[in-house]
Amino acid sequence: MKIRVVKNVLASSEQAARANRCRMDDAGVVMINVLSAPGSGKTCLLEKTIPALAPDIRCAVLVGDLQTTRDAERLHAAGAPVTQINTGKGCHLSPAEVAAGLDSLDLAGLRCLFVENVGNMVCPAAFDLGEHLRVVLLSTPEGDDKVAKYPTLFQPADVILLTKVDLMDVLDYNPAQVRADLAHINTRAPLIELSARTGAGMDRWLAWLRERLGRR
């Protein structure tokens, strides 16, 4: 008996990712896969980023969660078209789920599609969704040891955002440890320290984003 199952699933996943990327290219939309642990501040970051890019850069969001539409409600209030994808027990968004989500969005006039993945430092990292850019968040309360512990998340990142830096003073946090670990894993991606709540560092993130959106 040949075990064809897993191979077929992966092949079809790559195919679906390629199809998503073609669809985005045809529409002139840049897809950005946003990954992190649960509660690192993905939704809060997008709540602040979307209005800051408007009106010249129009954004939409596909947001993945096992359950609830809480993130979608917050992002809708931030002024973006949003589709929530509930994965049930699924630990990551698949390119097929993203494709289904795209069917519900009007891509005309959009420049940027954020895909807020399921909060998980392991599984989402293994799946290309068809994105053009991959943004990885690490929040200070998670600790300064996570880069070395979860290299598969940080290695393919195009930018790494160290979030909730407003809490750094009350935490026993050592950002030098993060930089030292990144030196072994990913020297290509800039590390931007920010707090979406206070606004600190948001200018550097928005400048990076505008520059990368301008390149395509």
Added chain:
Amino acid sequence: MKIRVVKNVLASSEQAARANRCRMDDAGVVMINVLSAPGSGKTCLLEKTIPALAPDIRCAVLVGDLQTTRDAERLHAAGAPVTQINTGKGCHLSPAEVAAGLDSLDLAGLRCLFVENVGNMVCPAAFDLGEHLRVVLLSTPEGDDKVAKYPTLFQPADVILLTKVDLMDVLDYNPAQVRADLAHINTRAPLIELSARTGAGMDRWLAWLRERLGRR
């Protein structure tokens, strides 16, 4: 063609979990599976719990991470025999990995084995490792919306620890939301608020643990 692969994997996983539980029962050891998102404070909790239980309750730890032995080093310093299991790209500990880890531990004289799972709110929840008790942590910086978003993690918990409550004042945190969500998902497990750093609430956790260890 019959697809037997997944079924066999799951059956063998359940079998390995049962074998682990029998092995623990024979040795008079209570196995406790500790689950949470990355950086919720599992290692810090155990660093404080192990010395607080000594010398009458002797503990050991199996700790899972994709990479590094950082947690094992910290727990070793806390005075417990520790084995680190590196899962590579694996998103959870499997009962087979736990069985292999057990081979490296001397169970004689032990009363309690903590299994610190890979930091992940999704995948570890789906795997019985052969544990007798399941402890789930949720840290305040992760947000007060996580219970409803990750019900599969919180539903089978025997106790839920709301950690890092010393940060609650600087966060816009609403513990009532956590309680309201738990009322729909798990009314069996107590919710204990604590800070391993300051020691607040540790007495309630230790009392719960001693009581449950005494029952077996």
